[in-house]
Amino acid sequence: MATKLFLRPHSIPLITFPPKFLFPKNPKPLTISLFCFTTQTQTQIHYGPSLHQGIKPSSQSQNPQQQQQQQEQSDLMFDEQSFTRVFDLTALRVPVKDCFALESRLRGHLLNWPRIRNIARVPNDDVDPNLLPLLGSTIQQEDLFSLERRIHGKAEGDGDVLSPVLHRDKLAREFNARGFIKFRNLAKISRPKRKKKDVKEEERSEGNKGIGKNEIALVEVVEEEEEGEGDLKGLLGDEFKGTRRKWSGPTRLLLLDERYAARKAEELPEAIKVVLKEDTGQSTKSTFELVRCKLTLFYDYWQMDEILEALLPKGIIVPSAFETVGHIAHLNLREEHLPYKNLIAKVVLDKNKPKIQTVVNKIDAIHNDYRTMQLEVLAGNHSLVTTVVENGMRFHVDLATVYWNSRLATERQRLLNGFTYRDVVCDVFSGVGPIAISAARIVKRVYANDLNPIAVEYLERNCVFNKLEKKIKVFNMDGRRFIQAIFSSDKAKSITQVVMNLPNDAAEYLDAFRGIYTDRPKNEDFTFPMIHVYGFSKARDPDFDFHERIRIALSEVEVNVEMRRVRLVAPGKWMLCASFVLSESVAFADTTRLDM
Ligand SMILES: C[S@@+](CC[C@H](N)C(=O)[O-])C[C@H]1O[C@@H](n2cnc3c(N)ncnc32)[C@H](O)[C@@H]1O
Incomplete structure (x- = not known):
């Protein structure tokens, strides 16, 4: 929680400003009709804007295309424009x-909202720097528009587009006539417009990251209407205001x-007034100007939790976390979320694209032998085959048919840290190979086994994919049979580490x-290998409980x-996870007599 402290001066020294710094009494009303968004009682002090603030544009101002889009969206679930x-x-x-010098000078007085740059750009605020030397210092805005019209292929007067050849020819003639012919520059300025992507990149590099139409936000200047302008506008149309x-x-x-x-210039803090005063003092022609503007924040601006909070009924906990497996977001929704599962999934997808392409929900606890999850695809593409990168290795998995749990990555890393190049590892329940394949990079050799034939297929593919197939031998059998088979073979002598990661019943x-x-x-x-066995316990003393299960399974009084x-x-x-060295008494136990 953050609290803002405002320091207000007790008295504002009287400074007079030229009229352009004072907002006119009749600013031109916004062309859209507005209504205030009803604010809810907020218990938290919010940093930055919130969906409870601002003005929500009414749908009346939308064009038919937007309205149709909105209709389609609301058919899907909710209307993005309502955000x-x-x-x-x-x-x-x-x-x-x-602007950069002033930005640092006025810091603390500038807009400080997340993801919104306080230096903003609006249409027609710039000119191609390549043109400037050609234009000279006396250029008027009308000249600039006229020039841009010509450069971008419009004929003088009628607004018709000239063919590129004519356009180039016209430019050449005009520049020739003025004695400015420089073919290199001409080639540059008559080149077709750059692709949208390049323009966006340039905007970003200029510090306008994320601001632009159809992105997260849009800044527009609210032009003030001056006397008589209303009539002119009627004659000249809306374009007139920009010129x-x-x-x-x-x-x-x-x-x-x-x-x-909405404050007047004289009501602004001293730091801003000083900047304005200095500007007017330096020359009679001041260059700084106070303007009113509208900042529109779109659906894409708001964070996942803000959208969900607004969409879900009050009192429902907003799901804020999910597990990621490759391109798949894996939700674990509670009962109360289920009526809104599709809506939640859409927001998760929208807010985490392009990394997330599919949103799934676990619909049942894991019951089956292969430890696979029952998943329901809620949004995005329906493919559950994905690629996960873990510990620098890449694993193909199909969440519908094999086990994968990204939350075990740290544990797997801890286990791997205990292995050396002298080790030979036996992974009894290897799945698609996150331990076996990562271990193969460190150790001498790995024997990996799984009962699930599809997991074994992926395991083999992942060995090749990570170029470690020569160090790993793959088996597809029951874990108990695998242990007996491998320890009765010659390989037993070399095995130094055994991993048993089937927490439900490995013990x-x-x-x-x-x-x-x-x-x-x-x-x-x-060789008496080190055994790492995983297990679950709900007991009050889980360590003791798990230890007891191990002791009983090994029929040992002490382990x-x-x-x-x-x-x-x-x-x-x-x-x-219990780690212990296989004892001689267990390895040489007489299994023909009845134990304990
Ligand atoms: C919890 S997963 C662990 C997989 C892998 N170690 C990992 O960390 O992703 C357990 C694996 O054991 C396999 N499994 C289940 N029962 C088995 C059995 N009786 N013998 C061998 N493997 C078995 C499942 O198919 C599953 O891939």
């Missing part, structure tokens, strides 16, 4: 060359803090280690384990 808010602001119009101002070089708008909206597979070396000649060399709590997977339910 448009217009804010009245005051801005200082300054020459480009001064009235005498063009005095490229300008930018410095958006002033929202609290100065119950530990009995497979009993007597694994019993039938071997006693004079052989034996020396190093216990770690990995994470809380649900309230009161821990995921644990």
Whole structure:
């Protein structure tokens, strides 16, 4: 929570300004009809704008195309345009060359809203720098428009587009006549307009990031109507308003803090008044100008939680987090969210594009052997095949048919940190290979196994994909059979680490280690690997509980384990990892007699 402190001077020294700094009494009303958005009682002090503030433009001002678009959207679920808010602001119009110096000088008095630059651009505030040397210093705005019309292919007078050849020819003749012929410049200015993308990039590099039509926000100057202008406008049309101002070089708008909206120049803080005064003092022709403007924030401006808060009924917790698996956002919606699941998914998708392309919800707890999730696609494309990057490795997964949990990435990394190049790893429940394949980069060799044939297919593909297929041998069998098979083979001698990540029941597979070396000649060399077994516990003492399960599975009175709590997977339910060295008594146990 942030609180803004305003320091207000007790008395404002009287300064007189030229009339252009004072707003006229009859500013031209906005062309759209407005109504105030009803504000809810806010308990939090908000930083920046909020959907409870500003003015919501009415649908009457929309053109038929917009209305149809809105209709289509509301058929889908909700109307994005209902999130448009217009804010009245005051801005200082300054020459480009001064704007950065003034920005740092007036810091604290400028608009300080997230994702909105306080230096704004509006149409016709600039001229192509390549043209400037050709234009000289005496250019008027009308000249500029006339020139731009010619450059962009319009004929003088009738507004018809000239063919590119004629247009070029015309330019050549005119420039020739004036003795300015410079073919290089001519080529530049008669070149077709650059693609939209390039223009946008340029705008961004000029510090106008994200501001532009159909993006997050739009700044427009509210032109003030002067006496007699109404009649002229009727004659000349709306375009007239843009040409009235005498063009005095490229300008930018410095958006002033929202609290100065609609204030007159003499009501502004001292710092701004001093800037204006200095400007008028320097020459009779002042270059700074106070203007009123509208800042329109669109649906794309607002954050996911702001949109959801406005859409969901009061009292419902706004879902704010989701798990990401490649291009898929994986929600875990509560019962109360289900009536709004499609709406929530659309917002998640809209606010996280392009990284997120699909939004799914888990519809049931994991019950099956392969630990796959029952997922419902709520928004976006329906493909659940994706690529995940973890620990610098890339894994293909199909969430519909194999297990994947990105939340275990840190744990997997911790486990890998304990491996060295001397190790040989045996991954009993490997899935598509996040541990096995990452380990293969570090260790000598990996034996990876999974019961799910589709997971094994992906595992093999991922080995190749990460160019580690030569270091990994893949098996597709039940975990218990796999342990028995591999430890009865010659490979047993080399295995130093065993990973058992099937938290629901891996501990119950530990009995497979009993007597694994019993039938071997006693004079052989034996390796006693370190076993890392994962498990869940809901007990009051989860460490003790899990330890007991391990001890019982191994039929041992005492097992020396190093216990770690990995994470809380649900309230009161821990995921644990127990690491211990396989003991001689277990490996050489006599499995023919009845144990405990
Ligand atoms: C919790 S996942 C862990 C996968 C992988 N280690 C990871 O971190 O993503 C457990 C894996 O064990 C496999 N599995 C389940 N029962 C099995 C069994 N009896 N034998 C071998 N693998 C089994 C499942 O198919 C699943 O891929």
